Amino acid sequence: MARQEACPPDFFTPPLSLNSQAGEMDRSNEVSLESMRDQLVTGNFNPEHREESIRNKTQQSLKRFQRAQESLAGGVSSGLRRSAHPYPLYFKRGSGSRVFDVDGNVYLDYGLGWGPLILGHAPAEITQAIASQLHRGLTFGAQHDLEFELSERLTRIIPCAERICFANSGTEIVQLALRLARAFTGRQKFLKFEGHYHGWADSVLVSYHPTLAEINAARGAPIPVALGQRPHDNVVIAGWNDFAGVERAFGRHGTEISAVICEPLLCNSGCIPPEPGFLEMLQETSRKHGALLIFDEVITGFRLHLQGAQGFYEITPDLATYAKAIGGGAPLSALAGKAKVMDLIASGKVVHAGSLNGNPLCLSAAKAVLDVLCRNEGAVYADLWRRGERLRKGLEGILRTHGFNIITAGGGPVFQLSFMEKPARNYRETLAADKWLYSNFALALLDEGVLVLPDGRWYLSTAHNDEDIDTTLAAAERAAA
Numbered sequence: 248m249a250r251q252e253a254c255p256p257d258f259f260t261p262p263l264s265l266n267s268q269a270g271e272m273d274r275s276n277e278v279s280l281e282s283m284r285d286q287l288v289t290g291n292f293n294p295e296h297r298e299e300s301i302r303n304k305t306q307q308s309l310k311r312f313q314r315a316q317e318s319l320a321g322g323v324s325s326g327l328r329r330s331a332h333p334y335p336l337y338f339k340r341g342s343g344s345r346v347f348d349v350d351g352n353v354y355l356d357y358g359l360g361w362g363p364l365i366l367g368h369a370p371a372e373i374t375q376a377i378a379s380q381l382h383r384g385l386t387f388g389a390q391h392d393l394e395f396e397l398s399e400r401l402t403r404i405i406p407c408a409e410r411i412c413f414a415n416s417g418t419e420i421v422q423l424a425l426r427l428a429r430a431f432t433g434r435q436k437f438l439k440f441e442g443h444y445h446g447w448a449d450s451v452l453v454s455y456h457p458t459l460a461e462i463n464a465a466r467g468a469p470i471p472v473a474l475g476q477r478p479h480d481n482v483v484i485a486g487w488n489d490f491a492g493v494e495r496a497f498g499r500h501g502t503e504i505s506a507v508i509c510e511p512l513l514c515n516s517g518c519i520p521p522e523p524g525f526l527e528m529l530q531e532t533s534r535k536h537g538a539l540l541i542f543d544e545v546i547t548g549f550r551l552h553l554q555g556a557q558g559f560y561e562i563t564p565d566l567a568t569y570a571k572a573i574g575g576g577a578p579l580s581a582l583a584g585k586a587k588v589m590d591l592i593a594s595g596k597v598v599h600a601g602s603l604n605g606n607p608l609c610l611s612a613a614k615a616v617l618d619v620l621c622r623n624e625g626a627v628y629a630d631l632w633r634r635g636e637r638l639r640k641g642l643e644g645i646l647r648t649h650g651f652n653i654i655t656a657g658g659g660p661v662f663q664l665s666f667m668e669k670p671a672r673n674y675r676e677t678l679a680a681d682k683w684l685y686s687n688f689a690l691a692l693l694d695e696g697v698l699v700l701p702d703g704r705w706y707l708s709t710a711h712n713d714e715d716i717d718t719t720l721a722a723a724e725r726a727a728a
């Protein structure tokens with residue numbers, strides 16, 4: 248088996264064997280570490296030693312994970328979490344930039360709950376806002392002032408926002424955006440880019456992280472990610488930054504495409520930025536063909552910039568979806584859009600529903616998040632960028648000094664670190680990255696008290712200070728040594 252295959256694919260990571268004892272994993276599916284080491288040309292972050300060290304100090308997590316698998320399907324509550332190596336850890340609490348596991352280990356956290364914790368763990372502003380709402384009711388299933396207070400505020404901040412809708416997750420809100428686009432245009436298809444993630448609903452979970460063999464076999468057709476998904480005859484796939492590919496797709500399906508949806512900064516596949524003119528071209532082409540442009544800002548919203556990717560790249564889409572940072576860790580999502588489209592909801596022609604939509608608990612959290620992020624006209628973003636860039640460049644420098652080919656993409660508040668030679672301009676080019684090496688680096692960092700996501704994406708929060716960055720860089724230096 249090649250070293251790349253030793254890395255768990257995103258959604259299919261097999262669970263630990265229920266028969267394995269604490270400290271003894273079923274390793275029948277794993278590549279022997281000896282055989283991997285034989286193939287190395289440079290350092291490998293000493294994974295065998297690191298794994299042993301982590302296992303020794305995380306036995307309570309392993310016991311819990313084994314117990315959980317007997318009642319909780321797969322032992323985790325979201326499939327991606329199974330890809331944690333050597334096994335998913337259990338946490339007791341988080342505070343600012345740090346999380347504390349059940350074995351008493353402390354980690355500087357750059358996963359940040361996969362992005363939502365823009366203010367860090369348990370920030371006083373959010374916990375106080377939630378606590379004070381808690382005593383007044385969790386949900387009314389009816390109207391309250393926070394709804395219009397927050398939507399008024401969002402319409403002032405977000406360029407495309409003339410109207411707002413709330414829901415609970417990014418997955419849901421993307422579905423609403425696509426439904427609106429279909430209703431507005433009277434068309435069924437939408438154009439999605441390979442490698443972009445828009446949630447786990449059937450219609451969008453296609454051509455997310457296909458292997459090269461899957462890509463070759465599909466010949467341009469959408470590739471479902473998992474079993475049980477409905478057929479995807481309404482999805483048209485194009486390559487990110489492929490100007491001609493988008494033109495071709497519209498040439499072939501132009502009268503049937505209701506919307507183009509994209510992550511304006513491709514965070515879910517290497518934080519690949521749009522090439523100059525690409526977003527503008529998407530806007531022009533969709534307009535020309537009567538389709539809507541949807542920015543999925545679930546990651547970029549309130550993270551790249553106070554106005555998200557729209558503000559950062561200065562392109563205003565027709566609709567934009569938000570989740571993660573907007574709730575600061577509370578389950579909240581929002582759709583922002585032009586009135587002419589959103590009015591289909593007002594007229595009842597398009598259904599938007601949900602028992603917990605706009606509940607005051609989550610909206611009070613979002614209000615607290617916005618209070619912090621909007622202070623001094625978003626001055627907090629300058630710090631977030633400065634610290635994030637120091638971290639990104641520092642990691643790059645350390646790894647290069649130790650002889651690794653390293654590429655970083657994105658920047659500041661969210662960036663990607665990949666072991667590869669050239670920057671990728673689309674998802675396919677990210678397949679050149681050595682994921683096995685990254686997974687070893689992540690393991691070594693974990694052993695050094697730094698928690699990162701398994702896929703190479705790093706998130707920063709306003710709680711990470713300069714000392715945290717110094718501590719992290721020192722840990723990376725020890726990991727690479």
Ligand SMILES: Cc1ncc(COP(=O)(O)O)c(C=O)c1O
Nearest residue numbers: 416417418444445446545546570
């Ligand atoms: C760009 C993007 N869109 C949509 C989603 C789905 O959001 P949720 O996990 O809240 O359903 C995600 C989740 O990571 C995402 O990154």
